[in-house]
Structure formats: C-alpha cells, structure tokens
Amino acid sequence: MKLDRVQITHFRNLSSVNFSPSPLLTIIKGANGSGKSSLIEALYYLGFGRSFRTNKHGSVIQNNKDSFSVFASCKTEETESLKLGIQRGRTESFICSINGAHSNKLSDLVSLVPLQLFTPQSTDLIIGSPSERRRFLDWGLFHVEHEFQLLANQYSKFLKHRNALLKQMANLNAAENQYWESQFVQLGEALTDKRRQYVDRLTPIFKEYAREFLPNFDVELSYYRGWEKDVCLSESLVKKREYDGKIGHTSSGPHKADLRLKVNGVNAQELLSRGQLRMAVAALQMSQTKLFNSATNRKSIFLLDDVGAELDADKREQFIDGLLEMDTQVFVTAIESSQLAFIQKYNEKKMFHVEHGSVKEE
Numbered sequence: 001m002k003l004d005r006v007q008i009t010h011f012r013n014l015s016s017v018n019f020s021p022s023p024l025l026t027i028i029k030g031a032n033g034s035g036k037s038s039l040i041e042a043l044y045y046l047g048f049g050r051s052f053r054t055n056k057h058g059s060v061i062q063n064n065k066d067s068f069s070v071f072a073s074c075k076t077e078e079t080e081s082l083k084l085g086i087q088r089g090r091t092e093s094f095i096c097s098i099n100g101a102h103s104n105k106l107s108d109l110v111s112l113v114p115l116q117l118f119t120p121q122s123t124d125l126i127i128g129s130p131s132e133r134r135r136f137l138d139w140g141l142f143h144v145e146h147e148f149q150l151l152a153n154q155y156s157k158f159l160k161h162r163n164a165l166l167k168q169m170a171n172l173n174a175a176e177n178q179y180w181e182s183q184f185v186q187l188g189e190a191l192t193d194k195r196r197q198y199v200d201r202l203t204p205i206f207k208e209y210a211r212e213f214l215p216n217f218d219v220e221l222s223y224y225r226g227w228e229k230d231v232c233l234s235e236s237l238v239k240k241r242e243y244d245g246k247i248g249h250t251s252s253g254p255h256k257a258d259l260r261l262k263v264n265g266v267n268a269q270e271l272l273s274r275g276q277l278r279m280a281v282a283a284l285q286m287s288q289t290k291l292f293n294s295a296t297n298r299k300s301i302f303l304l305d306d307v308g309a310e311l312d313a314d315k316r317e318q319f320i321d322g323l324l325e326m327d328t329q330v331f332v333t334a335i336e337s338s339q340l341a342f343i344q345k346y347n348e349k350k351m352f353h354v355e356h357g358s359v360k361e362e
C-alpha cells in the first residue's frame, strides 16, 4: 500500500493541505509549531482512526471548524487504486469512506492501511504498561490474520460479561453461568495460541535486527500469557475465583498478557539507556514490518516524527535504510535538513516544507 495523494482539511493548523508523497521517502521539514506533527497525526488517523497525541477527538479539529477530514488515494500491491478517507465532527462519530462507500466500522478502513509510528514517546513500548505491548502484538496479528480481530472482540465481550457477574457476586459455578465461563476459557486459550505463534515468528526476525541495533547485548523476547505457569486458564480461573470476586474483575487471561524483553538476562528497562531503548523499539518495529511483508505480500507505511531528537545520526540512517530496503513508504519529519544530511543518497524522495500550516514541495 502506498499513499499517492493526500488531502487534509481543518486538521489542527492544517486548513487545507494537498500533496503527493513519494512512494518511498517523504521528508517534512518546518520550524517548531509549523504543523509537521499534525500532518503525521492526520496520516495516523487513516491507520488507527484516532490520534497518538490525544484521546479528545475534538482537539484535532481546527479551532472554529465543525469537522476534519483526511482523504488519500492509494495504490495497493495489486495495483488497484483505492480512495480512502475519514471524517469526524465534534459530536458525531467517524465516517470512513472506501471508494466512495461510507462505513461507520473503523476496522473496514484501518485493515486497509498498515501503518506504524515512531515518535519521541515510542520508548513507552518497552517502559510503559503491558497494554502498550499487547497493542503492538495485536497490530501485527490484526494485519496478518484477519480472523484475529473477531476472536479478540469476542474475547472482550465474554470478559466484560464475566466481570459483570463478578461484580454482582454471582455464582460462577451455577449452570446458567457455566456456558459463559467455558466460552471465555475457549476464546482466551485460542487468543493465547495466536499471540504465542505470532511471537514465535517475530522472535528470530527481532534477534537479527537486535544484532544490528544493539550489537553488544544478548536479547530475549518472551510472551507471558496472562496467568501462572503449569495450569490451564480454566484451572487458574478456579484458583483465583475468590480473589476475583473480591476485586470485581478477572485477573487471569490474555487481557493480562505481556511481551517481555530481556537484555543480558535482565529486564530491558533496567539496563538500556534511553537511546538504546529507542533502538530496541526500532528493532521491534522493523521486525514487525518484515513479518508483515512476508506474511501478506503487502508493504506498509511508516511515520517517523521528530526523528532528529530521538536517534543519533548513524542510527537514524540505519533505521530509515532498513525500512526503505523493505519498500516501506516512509514519512519523516525534521526541523532542519542537517538532522537528515544522509538523505542526499536516496534518489527516490520528496521534500516538503511546512509553514504556518501550508505545505509546499521543495
């Protein structure tokens, strides 16, 4: 998937932006506050239907406007042309559009736009809560295995129901509740199998990249499934039933899972510097990109916001080289050209300058 034309309207300080990115490398330059991150954030809406900077959708709508929209015409690997878009007002929910047909199902749109992001906050993937890492894994599974989303949605539904029963202090052994319990276990085990298989595929690729990005460390990636060792999910649920009843929610299951990264035998955040943590995130994202490419025969989009502040010059180059080698469509923002001196070597690139919310090709 490559975006070949992008149109952004009333998004933060971008009143009306229309540009044709490069199929490979697009550089977006501009002073502080010019609108670079807003442009990246608008593209992110196509892949996630939300912002990576705020939970308040209204904040991204331009002051004094009622709605924003992001439209893109794209070329898929099958050389099919697609017209995709997302629009949102201050009160109503999203309207996605795919070749002119409207849908209010976000997954219809985001499944078509495999997109990853690297920002100054990306180290949260390692130092943040397990939910960050579950989201990372589930992004891969969502794009690689289409039935995964259905499974994850069903699991969430049964988890909600179980938690409601726990809050009501219902007897989970009662015959009428046994159906829910057994479905919950079945879905939880199935979800766990999928995630574990995915981690097994990701691990050797990650180790390769880690050799490049963290050459002095021995890295280990492992999946914690969300309940104790040596028992199956149903046994864990029985063991924790009293405790779960007290806290009013379920403490075992894949909603508590984690992806654990150890470096030289200890948790990565205990040993790695901030720059090395960023490199570990880069290696994880690169492996995800590679796995996505090989599993689907498709290419993805990668947004790098403020890369100059994040990585030293060699690592920046290594990261962007690696992504471009995989035929990823890369968007990079930078304040000055000096942060990206090495980009001279790429032939297929386009540069844009953002100033007070308007975008001009250089």
Ligand SMILES: Nc1ncnc2c1ncn2[C@@H]1O[C@H](COP(=O)(O)OP(=O)(O)OP(=O)(O)O)[C@@H](O)[C@H]1O
Pocket (backbone or CB within 6 Å): 011, 012, 013, 014, 030, 031, 032, 033, 034, 035, 036, 037, 038, 039, 059, 060, 061, 062, 063, 335
């Ligand atoms: N809803 C909004 N309506 C209008 N303008 C907004 C809105 N939200 C933010 N802005 C403004 O948009 C501008 C662009 O912000 P953005 O974060 O994109 O800048 P940037 O170029 O990435 O800057 P930096 O290099 O400092 O990160 C800022 O001046 C900001 O105050």
